[in-house]
Amino acid sequence: MKTTQTTTYDEMFDANGAVRPAYAGYQDWYGTQDPSWLRKQSNEAEGFFRRTGITFNVYGNDAGEERLIPFDMVPRIITAAEWRKLSRGIEQRVTALNAFLHDVYHRQEIVRAGKLPERLLRQNDAYLPQMAGFVPPGGVYTHIVGIDLVRTGPEDFMVLEDNARTPSGVSYMLENRETMMAMFPELFTRVRVRPVSDYPRRLARSLAASAPPAAKLAPGQRPTVAVLTPGIYNSAYFEHAFLADQMGAELVEGADLRVVDGRIAMRTTRGWKPIDVLYRRVDDEYLDPLTFNPASALGVPGIMDVYRAGGITIANAPGTGIADDKAIYSFMPEIVEFYTGEKPILQNVPTWRCSEPESLAYVLDHLAELVVKEVHGSGGYGMLIGPTSSRKELAAFEAKLRARPENYIAQPTLSLSTCPIFTKAGLAPRHVDLRPFVLVSPNGIDITPGGLTRVALKKGSLVVNSSQGGGTKDSWVLED
Amino acid sequence: MLGRSANGIFWMFRYLERAENTARLLDAGFRMALTRGDVASSDEWRSVLVTIGLDRQFATRGGEYTGAQVCNYILRDRDNPGSVLAMIEGARTNARMVRTAITREVWEATNESWMVLKDLLARPVRETNLGETLGVIRRQATQVRGAMDGTMLRNDIFNFARIGTFLERADNTARILDVKYHVLLPSVAWVGSSLDHVQWDTVLRSVAGERAYRWLNAGRMDARGIAEFLILDGRFPRSLAFCYEKLRSNMASLARDYGGETRAHELLRGTGSRLHQTSIESIVEAGLHEFIVDFIACNVDVANAVAQDYRFTE
Numbered sequence: 001m002k003t004t005q006t007t008t009y010d011e012m013f014d015a016n017g018a019v020r021p022a023y024a025g026y027q028d029w030y031g032t033q034d035p036s037w038l039r040k041q042s043n044e045a046e047g048f049f050r051r052t053g054i055t056f057n058v059y060g061n062d063a064g065e066e067r068l069i070p071f072d073m074v075p076r077i078i079t080a081a082e083w084r085k086l087s088r089g090i091e092q093r094v095t096a097l098n099a100f101l102h103d104v105y106h107r108q109e110i111v112r113a114g115k116l117p118e119r120l121l122r123q124n125d126a127y128l129p130q131m132a133g134f135v136p137p138g139g140v141y142t143h144i145v146g147i148d149l150v151r152t153g154p155e156d157f158m159v160l161e162d163n164a165r166t167p168s169g170v171s172y173m174l175e176n177r178e179t180m181m182a183m184f185p186e187l188f189t190r191v192r193v194r195p196v197s198d199y200p201r202r203l204a205r206s207l208a209a210s211a212p213p214a215a216k217l218a219p220g221q222r223p224t225v226a227v228l229t230p231g232i233y234n235s236a237y238f239e240h241a242f243l244a245d246q247m248g249a250e251l252v253e254g255a256d257l258r259v260v261d262g263r264i265a266m267r268t269t270r271g272w273k274p275i276d277v278l279y280r281r282v283d284d285e286y287l288d289p290l291t292f293n294p295a296s297a298l299g300v301p302g303i304m305d306v307y308r309a310g311g312i313t314i315a316n317a318p319g320t321g322i323a324d325d326k327a328i329y330s331f332m333p334e335i336v337e338f339y340t341g342e343k344p345i346l347q348n349v350p351t352w353r354c355s356e357p358e359s360l361a362y363v364l365d366h367l368a369e370l371v372v373k374e375v376h377g378s379g380g381y382g383m384l385i386g387p388t389s390s391r392k393e394l395a396a397f398e399a400k401l402r403a404r405p406e407n408y409i410a411q412p413t414l415s416l417s418t419c420p421i422f423t424k425a426g427l428a429p430r431h432v433d434l435r436p437f438v439l440v441s442p443n444g445i446d447i448t449p450g451g452l453t454r455v456a457l458k459k460g461s462l463v464v465n466s467s468q469g470g471g472t473k474d475s476w477v478l479e480d
Numbered sequence: 481m482l483g484r485s486a487n488g489i490f491w492m493f494r495y496l497e498r499a500e501n502t503a504r505l506l507d508a509g510f511r512m513a514l515t516r517g518d519v520a521s522s523d524e525w526r527s528v529l530v531t532i533g534l535d536r537q538f539a540t541r542g543g544e545y546t547g548a549q550v551c552n553y554i555l556r557d558r559d560n561p562g563s564v565l566a567m568i569e570g571a572r573t574n575a576r577m578v579r580t581a582i583t584r585e586v587w588e589a590t591n592e593s594w595m596v597l598k599d600l601l602a603r604p605v606r607e608t609n610l611g612e613t614l615g616v617i618r619r620q621a622t623q624v625r626g627a628m629d630g631t632m633l634r635n636d637i638f639n640f641a642r643i644g645t646f647l648e649r650a651d652n653t654a655r656i657l658d659v660k661y662h663v664l665l666p667s668v669a670w671v672g673s674s675l676d677h678v679q680w681d682t683v684l685r686s687v688a689g690e691r692a693y694r695w696l697n698a699g700r701m702d703a704r705g706i707a708e709f710l711i712l713d714g715r716f717p718r719s720l721a722f723c724y725e726k727l728r729s730n731m732a733s734l735a736r737d738y739g740g741e742t743r744a745h746e747l748l749r750g751t752g753s754r755l756h757q758t759s760i761e762s763i764v765e766a767g768l769h770e771f772i773v774d775f776i777a778c779n780v781d782v783a784n785a786v787a788q789d790y791r792f793t794e
Binding site for chain 2: 050051052053232237241242244245249250251252253255256266267268269270271
């Protein structure tokens with residue numbers, strides 16, 4: 001296995017400092033701008049976000065404290081040709097994810113074929129026995145998926161992570177574009193960028209297409225869609241409200257809902273009104289206190305029974321976490337091939353499963369070079385970045401690894417591509433990733449051109465998570 | 481719409497209205513204190529606290545009835561859950577909760593009010609900048625109202641917002657009138673004295689009615705005329721009659737929209753018709769204080785009935 005790349009790929013400039021074709025139009029415009037005016041715009045962007053309330057809450061801080069995700073005004077640009085290849089790869093992967101989910105909750109052919117160890121399902125908290133033998137309305141498991149991509153070279157896009165539960169960040173994709181268009185309208189007349197603004201409409205259409213059997217809609221009647229949020233103190237509350245608002249759907253909390261006549265209904269000023277499709281932004285564990293965590297006040301008692309009886313569509317389906325689990329991730333190349341019969345278009349990052357003795361031995365030997373992640377962790381928490389860790393940190397992590405090897409996977413420290421950010425001293429390269437958003441309905445797969453680019457604002461840092469000092473950029477896919 | 485959203489928007493506008501009225505009351509108290517000696521002005525500051533119903537809480541805390549202490553307590557004290565800052569925060573929290581029910585402009589105006597006032601009230605307010613601070617509170621409330629008027633669809637959401645506004649305003653006007661009349665005038669002997677005049681001027685100022693009243697009454701200041709103006713004059717936007725006319729129309733619009741009336745409509749009609757069918761003579765004869773106490777209780781009943789009939793909570 002090749003473990004490291006030595007040179008970093010910069011998305012805007014090649015090794016000789018010449019601008020790459022994707023950025024030619026932007027560079028032309030940038031060169032004619034007054035730097036002091038750009039600095040002023042950059043400072044004003046923050047005020048704009050504060051006023052509009054595009055904030056997120058930080059866990060572990062004082063309740064209610066709201067922070068901004070820093071916004072950088074240099075766009076991340078992808079050519080039409082690059083995007084064509086990416087979207088083919090994403091579509092293939094998302095197709096495989098849904099086929100995999102159907103299979104693991106039914107006959108488990110992939111286990112029978114010897115491509116996936118059974119214990120990965122059996123011993124996995126993300127596997128929900130309540131979903132076994134049940135087909136969600138329209139056969140769709142993951143209505144909304146976020147695929148995290150990293151780039152290490154001109155042709156090398158790799159999938160770092162699949163987000164098949166409740167991927168977030170799409171509101172930033174939309175607001176970043178709004179902000180850019182408000183700040184630099186003339187830029188968009190010079191460079192032709194594919195629009196993202198119809199995402200909420202596509203989301204509404206996609207959710208509506210997955211209505212449950214009980215909906216019994218009259219011709220032309222639209223299903224009732226609601227967004228379930230844990231409430232205003234949730235870190236992504238802004239996004240929940242934003243999407244509900246843009247879709248014209250109700251934004252509900254668990255306390256607004258109850259089972260009425262075999263349906264899930266919301267308490268309205270006119271009485272109880274049944275919901276057809278629930279876009280839930282509440283984790284599986286909290287969804288139904290009767291089935292899962294009995295202490296949960298965020299969910300709806302009895303919703304799983306209603307769901308299994310065809311009374312409501314839950315998006316994403318419960319139990320989809322089994323597909324984006326980091327231990328399963330390492331099998332994605334096999335999974336894609338097993339269900340699509342094709343070679344994967346998008347590569348995985350090479351991954352060592354520490355549950356396997358040989359891999360563990362290798363990982364322990366090369367700890368200082370590797371990134372080690374918790375199988376069930378997210379948000380960049382609980383991970384080790386070998387090259388930037390002290391001896392003491394390495395030793396402490398080694399002890400954790402030896403104690404519970406099955407809890408970890410390891411990957412090479414990738415040299416993520418860089419894209420310039422705007423600093424007081426001009427443009428400066430920083431590492432980026434990309435999360436495109438994918439909608440799945442019985443009618444097909446729909447990928448919004450672009451996505452959310454996250455950027456590590458600290459020089460040299462590889463951590464792009466917003467909870468740890470990362471920022472975001474507008475992401476452009478150019479028109480042909 | 482969700483019952484919880486109706487509750488949220490109702491309280492969002494009650495909080496905004498109360499914050500604005502509190503600022504007006506402080507402004508009137510401040511003006512009065514400037515024109516009088518120390519002892520008398522401490523009475524005035526106490527009356528401000530009595531009007532908002534915070535006197536007992538303030539006394540327990542052990543403050544002095546000086547302008548600086550009372551103003552800071554009312555505007556920004558963290559121990560005071562009814563402070564103006566707490567109300568603006570309450571309004572903004574409710575706005576966040578009902579974000580999908582209000583327009584972007586209403587949300588931004590509310591959010592901006594909170595941002596501006598949080599900064600402004602981060603440090604103690606000195607007497608030299610009290611006037612400016614109170615002005616900012618009034619202007620911010622005006623902005624939210626303007627955004628509301630200019631951008632919101634006239635549907636049930638709008639009606640619940642207005643019902644919250646006018647129930648709160650009627651309550652506030654009634655309390656101001658009651659406190660000044662019942663608590664402040666030391667005895668009947670003072671009626672007609674210069675103190676009396678100053679007091680009534682303050683009442684009018686605290687409901688932004690001094691110009692309108694003078695214009696209508698050519699400089700005559702008498703208790704009965706002012707009470708009539710604040711209770712019965714349907715042209716004055718902070719009078720009880722005006723508030724109840726607005727409530728009637730917003731509730732009627734809800735009834736049309738929902739295809740029927742509720743118990744709240746019935747209660748509202750009862751209280752509203754009493755304002756219509758009475759005169760200031762009969763009110764004074766039966767006792768102004770008694771009239772107001774009764775009115776405030778009925779107003780609370782209407783609010784509770786609206787919350788119940790429209791399923792604000794489970």
